[in-house]
Amino acid sequence: MTRAIVVGSGPNGLAAALTLAVAGVDVTVLEAAATPGGGTRSVEATVPGVLHDECSGFHPLAVDNAFSRSVDLKAAGLRWAWSEVQYAHPLEGGRGSSVVRSLEATAEGLGHDAGRYRRVFGPLDRRFDKIVTEFLQPMLHLPRHPFALAGFGSLSAMPATLLARNFRTEEAQALWAGVAAHAFRPLGSSFSSAIGVALGTAAHRYGWPVAVGGSRAITDAMITLLAQNGGRVITGERVTSLDAVRKEHEAELVLLDTSPRAAVGIIGDRLPQRVRRAYERYRHGTGAFQVAFAVQGGIPWTYEPTRRAGTVHLGGTLAEIGAAERETWRGRMPERPFVLLGQQSLADPGRAQGDVHPIDAYAHVPAGFQGDATQAIISQIERYAPGFRDRIVGTAVRSSTQISKQNANYVGGDICTGANTPRQLVFRPRAALNPYATGVPGVYLCSAATPPGAGAHGMCGYLAARSALEGL
Numbered sequence: 001m002t003r004a005i006v007v008g009s010g011p012n013g014l015a016a017a018l019t020l021a022v023a024g025v026d027v028t029v030l031e032a033a034a035t036p037g038g039g040t041r042s043v044e045a046t047v048p049g050v051l052h053d054e055c056s057g058f059h060p061l062a063v064d065n066a067f068s069r070s071v072d073l074k075a076a077g078l079r080w081a082w083s084e085v086q087y088a089h090p091l092e093g094g095r096g097s098s099v100v101r102s103l104e105a106t107a108e109g110l111g112h113d114a115g116r117y118r119r120v121f122g123p124l125d126r127r128f129d130k131i132v133t134e135f136l137q138p139m140l141h142l143p144r145h146p147f148a149l150a151g152f153g154s155l156s157a158m159p160a161t162l163l164a165r166n167f168r169t170e171e172a173q174a175l176w177a178g179v180a181a182h183a184f185r186p187l188g189s190s191f192s193s194a195i196g197v198a199l200g201t202a203a204h205r206y207g208w209p210v211a212v213g214g215s216r217a218i219t220d221a222m223i224t225l226l227a228q229n230g231g232r233v234i235t236g237e238r239v240t241s242l243d244a245v246r247k248e249h250e251a252e253l254v255l256l257d258t259s260p261r262a263a264v265g266i267i268g269d270r271l272p273q274r275v276r277r278a279y280e281r282y283r284h285g286t287g288a289f290q291v292a293f294a295v296q297g298g299i300p301w302t303y304e305p306t307r308r309a310g311t312v313h314l315g316g317t318l319a320e321i322g323a324a325e326r327e328t329w330r331g332r333m334p335e336r337p338f339v340l341l342g343q344q345s346l347a348d349p350g351r352a353q354g355d356v357h358p359i360d361a362y363a364h365v366p367a368g369f370q371g372d373a374t375q376a377i378i379s380q381i382e383r384y385a386p387g388f389r390d391r392i393v394g395t396a397v398r399s400s401t402q403i404s405k406q407n408a409n410y411v412g413g414d415i416c417t418g419a420n421t422p423r424q425l426v427f428r429p430r431a432a433l434n435p436y437a438t439g440v441p442g443v444y445l446c447s448a449a450t451p452p453g454a455g456a457h458g459m460c461g462y463l464a465a466r467s468a469l470e471g472l
Contacts, residue, residue: 001026002472005249007239007266008257008447010038010409011056014222014233015067015458016255016446019465021229022071028249029231032238036223038257038407039415040456042214046294046394049353052360053215054398055290055407055415056456057342058311060202062218063209065136067462076221076228080209081347083310087208088303089171089178090384091316096303097175103204113172120166123151124201132205135198136459138435138451139426156194160187163197164318176200177321178313181338183420184285184364186329187322191422208311210344214351218456242267242443253468255446256438257461259284259409259417260429263438263445272439278430282449283421286328286364287400287413289373293359294394299343301385310347314339314380328364333371337363339380356393367412369400409447417448428453436464437471444468 002025006017009031021027035041039055046052062068063080088098099106103125107114124131130145131152143149155163160180164187167173180187180196202208211217223233239245242254256263260279264271271279301307315321315338324334342360345352352358361381363373374397381388398406400413409417418424429435429449436444446464448454 002253003249003251004028004253004255004468005030005245005251006255006257006446007245008038008409009036009233010257010447011040011218011222011456011458012446012448012461013038013255013257014219014226014461016257016461016465017231018071018222018226018229019067019462020253020468021226021231023469025253027226027231029226029233030237030239030245031233031235033406034235036233036235037216037219038409040215040218042216045292045396046358047353047356050294050356050358050394051214051351052292052358052396053342053344056215057344057360058208058210059218059456060199060206060208061132061136061455061457063206065132065457065459067458070462071225073221073225076224078217078221079212081212082207082209083308083343083347085305085309086203087179087311087313088306088309089175089313090301090303090306091171091174092383094302095171096306097171098305098309099175099200099203101204101207106204110172111169113167113169116166116168117172120155121201121204124155124197125204127151128201128205136452136457137463152197155197157191158193159190160192160196161318161322163193170317173318174316174321177318178315181313181315181321181325181364182340184416185420186326188326191425194425195420210310210347212348212350215456239266242270252442254443255464255468256444257447258445259411259447260445260449261411262408267438267440267443270440275430275439282429283419283424284367284411284414285416285419287367287369288362288403288415289365289369289377289400289413290360290362290398290403291374291377292396293361293392294356295359295388296391296393297355298357299359299381299385300387300391303384306384308346310343312341312343314341314384325364328366331366333366333369333373335376336380337365337373337376339363339377341381365400365413367414369413372399416454418453420453434467436467442471
């Protein structure tokens, strides 16, 4: 029987391991941390009984993709839940805008921009199942749905500020800016619309669901299925040498759920020089600064739909968000950073304890940010929800430095495992027909540094494992 080692137990490492195990490979996952899961861990960080997601909280692209269809995670206990409003963007004066599953209802809520919203997202919504099969894989491939991909690609290539010109009202422009800011890129840069177009359309097709019981439920379901297929996870096991781990476990295959630079350190001199140079040039993006809040009675938002929204984007107008993202990218901490906030207990009430609700928020900060953004995050929330500060009964902070130390893939607090530059959106981690291959026989990279990138969808690991199986 073929033996494989997977280094790292994030969603991609586990997806790779499970894919190999289902194919009959004897798989062992080695995880340096004491708890498996990577970006899909959940903890009682603030108040006993109040459950917070440490990183990834909403999973629009994990519901239905090639990996999720290849295994029965539902049978292993995974359940999805949706809030009534998928995401909202409050503005001052009690104004704002929001997105629900219905594209038509979302458009109607945008008033004068209703028709413009339909023209941008309507064609994408109708073809999104086809579009997803194209972008959840390496960009260098022969498309099965070229016309659907072309429509998606033409919008994705735009600077987000240019696509924003489709809208006339401040509310619609801000709504677009908030979802586009998920790219962690200046909104005026080329391809800065790509992530926003994908996530914005996914809100209508799949919604932005949470995993019932916390994002750790995704980890638990994959580990359950892995064990049923003969695989195992060993925690507290840090891998530093390819030769050593291969010898100890007699493994023909090694899949690395690591950053490219960490892969260089593990593989060592066996790595071809051209690949080493590409991995060492791989660019990481701006950081995240996270704060978990326990809030009595929830957040008193002035824009009412925000009280029903699972995800809230905070940053003000298109111009304000654009300025903050530009400053962050240049290494300067803005006074009012863009903040992404999760109210997961709206969809999954079991995460709350009585009337105390978990709130998970992170601000976009410069890479390797050494300061404290806690008050900046609180001020951004208070700006749209006066009285929020008085409802806080517990906090837990994870700085950019702590995020990086706790998960080596998140270099400088980069929770996307790589900057979403135009080059890396198309060629990550390097320009190659097989981006998962390291150039060393039997050794593959399977982290979010490979296509299709960040998220708990598992597709990076799934595709890397498929590549490894084809190479046997």
